[in-house]
Amino acid sequence: MQTKVAAKPIEILLVEDSEGDVGLIEEVFEEAKIRNNLHVVEDGEEAILFLRGEKQFSGISRPDIILLDLNLPKKDGREVLEEIKEDDELKNIPVVVLTTSKAEEDILKSYNLHANAYVTKPVDFDQFIRVIKSIEDFWLEVVKLPSK
Numbered sequence: 001m002q003t004k005v006a007a008k009p010i011e012i013l014l015v016e017d018s019e020g021d022v023g024l025i026e027e028v029f030e031e032a033k034i035r036n037n038l039h040v041v042e043d044g045e046e047a048i049l050f051l052r053g054e055k056q057f058s059g060i061s062r063p064d065i066i067l068l069d070l071n072l073p074k075k076d077g078r079e080v081l082e083e084i085k086e087d088d089e090l091k092n093i094p095v096v097v098l099t100t101s102k103a104e105e106d107i108l109k110s111y112n113l114h115a116n117a118y119v120t121k122p123v124d125f126d127q128f129i130r131v132i133k134s135i136e137d138f139w140l141e142v143v144k145l146p147s148k
Helices: 019-032 044-052 077-086 104-112 125-142
Strands: 010-015 036-041 065-068 095-099 117-120
Touching: 010 019, 010 044, 019 036, 019 125, 036 044, 044 065, 044 077, 065 077, 077 095, 077 104, 095 125, 104 117, 117 125
Parallel strands: 010 036, 010 065, 065 095, 095 117
Antiparallel strands: none
């Protein structure tokens, strides 16, 4: 297997409150051998602080891509998505909604709020790994991300 090398690490913000899902995603990105800095926040309020570089997140690089769960404590993922896409400084960051919700209203609302993709987390472990790898393959290898 070839090692994939990027010019600079890709900054990824994972907004996820499930420790199990965070662990799986970290493992997949580590195995992928793509240079990345995976930052994890557990709720919507932390996500906004991170993106604006406020409080404990001062000086941290802006992410190249955001993986966003919808069902979050404090501030729901839909609210986070709306804030991101209404902010001129943040709206160009691609947001992939990564959630357990298969509800048509969540899918429609996410795209109406300008999500770049909507991916449902599978319950099956192997399928979950495949989904994360497909996100990684597409967004980190195929797509040209905007410069900061």
